Amino acid sequence: MSDFQLAPQHVAFVSWVREKAIEELADLSGDESGRVNRPLVQAMGKLGLLRALFGGEPGSPPRDAAALKLCLLREALAQVNGEAETALALQGLGSYPILQSGTPEIVERWIPRVISGEAIAAFALSEPTAGSDAAALELWAEPDRTGWRLFGEKIWISNAPDADVYTVFARTTRGARAKGVTAFVVPGDAVGLDGSSLDMLSPHPIGRLTFDGVAVDRGDVLGEPDKGFAVAMRTLDLFRPSVGAFAVGMAQAALDATTDHVRTRVVHGAPLARQQAVAHRIADMATQLEAARLLVYAAASAYDNGGDPGGITRRAAMAKLYATEAAQSIIDSAVQLHGAKALQRGHLLEHLYRDVRSLRIYEGASEIQRSIIAREIIGRGATT
Structure with a gap:
């Protein structure tokens, strides 16, 4: 990992994360079932890796997550253990709206259990007809005497x-699009909640949920009624740069493996790296990677430093867009330079090749990120 702009404590943190992942988590990884790997999540809780998702120190109350630390954590894990990285990120994505917008009672009920790895969290936004257009939600919250009852379906929900x-x-107000959405906390064992797992290209815990009159109390609202879309967007502003960090970590692993390969693979009596076409491709891969990393950490720093929300959103979208597209290109080049053996089941690059594809879709597809960037620049006149 490049140490540009990283303070000594950040370098030490990255080393600690990688060491723990290699020494403590490797034997718990490799689950191909496509379901939540609870032993892995619990181990990360015991090691303190899940605690690192949130600000503050062990023993103190959690507070707003720091984007820089989240990105460092995700990139470091992605280089050595993609399954652990994904499990950790999903814990954060599912629980951050609770920390960000929940009442003290809701925070106390769930966040300590998420940090320990006892409770698995999930972020349920997408629907069969509301993916890229998240404001088109149709899951309906019907008011009743004590709160609401939820009717409808969610899909592509991680965990x-x-x-x-x-x-x-x-949706709590019909016809209002983003202005009529409310965020709720719903226990996984709620009456009327059912679901099923989906079989994906890369084994990943993801599924469908159905809500048949699931009861939620007024105290289960995150933030205010009809203002839940802002809860979702604040969460995505934090996590989109860290998706870029995940991509950077995977791309770094691919570049490292490919650099070793071209140095040692002999073709026509000389190392593959001696061929100019190969050397130039390595140079392009490394340049893409460094540019992606710079965008990711610039977006993370912007989030942590506050400032114009539009600028934070724009930078987050740029980081997610460029880093995920670059990672796809870098890993594809790595496969090409390795040849057929990179496609063999179980090879590092075969695994990365399958895993990287989803990054350009979830938490806003690349096309959506381009629309966000254009809106912020053209609509608001932002240029820096």
Whole structure:
């Protein structure tokens, strides 16, 4: 990992994360079931890796997550253990709206259990007809005497159907699009909540949820009624740069493996690296990687430093867009330079090749990131 702009404590933190992942988590990884790997999550809780998702020190109350630390954590894990990285990120994505917008009672009920690895969290936004257009949600919250009852369906929900707690976004005002969405906390064992797992290209805990009159109390609202879309967007502003960090970590692993390969693979009596076409491709891969890393950490620093929300959103979108597209290109080049053996089941690059594809889709596809960037620049006149 490049140490540009990294303070000594950040370098030490990255080393600690990688050491723990290699020494403590490797034997718990490799689950191909496509379901939540609870032993792995619990181990990360015991090691303190999940605690690092949130600000503050062990023993103190958690507070707003720091984007820089989140990115460092995700990049470091991605280089050595992609399954652990994904499990950790999903814990953060599912629980951050609770920390950000929940009442003290809701925070106390769920966040300590998420940090320990006891409770699995999930972020339930996408629906069959509301993916890229998240404001088109149709999951309906019907008011009743004590709160609401939820009716409808969610799909492409990570950690579903195994999560213990869901952050669920539902429509509370018809016809209002983003202005009529409310965020709720829903326990995984709620009456009327059902789900099923989906079989994906890369084994990943993801599924479908159905809500048949699931009851939620007024105290289960995150933030205010009809203002849940802002809860979702604040969460994505934090996590989109860290998706870029995940991509950077995977791309770094691919580049490291490919550099070693071209140095030692002999073709026509000389190392593969002696061929100019190969050397130039390595140079392009490294340049893409460094540019992606710079965008990711610039976006993370902007988030942590506050300032114009539009600028934070724009930088987050740029980081997610460029880093995920670059990682796809870098890993594809790595496969090409390795040849057929990179496609053999179980090879590092075969694994990375399958895993990297989803990054350009989830938490806003690349096309959506381009629309966000254009809107912020053209609509608001932002240039820096």
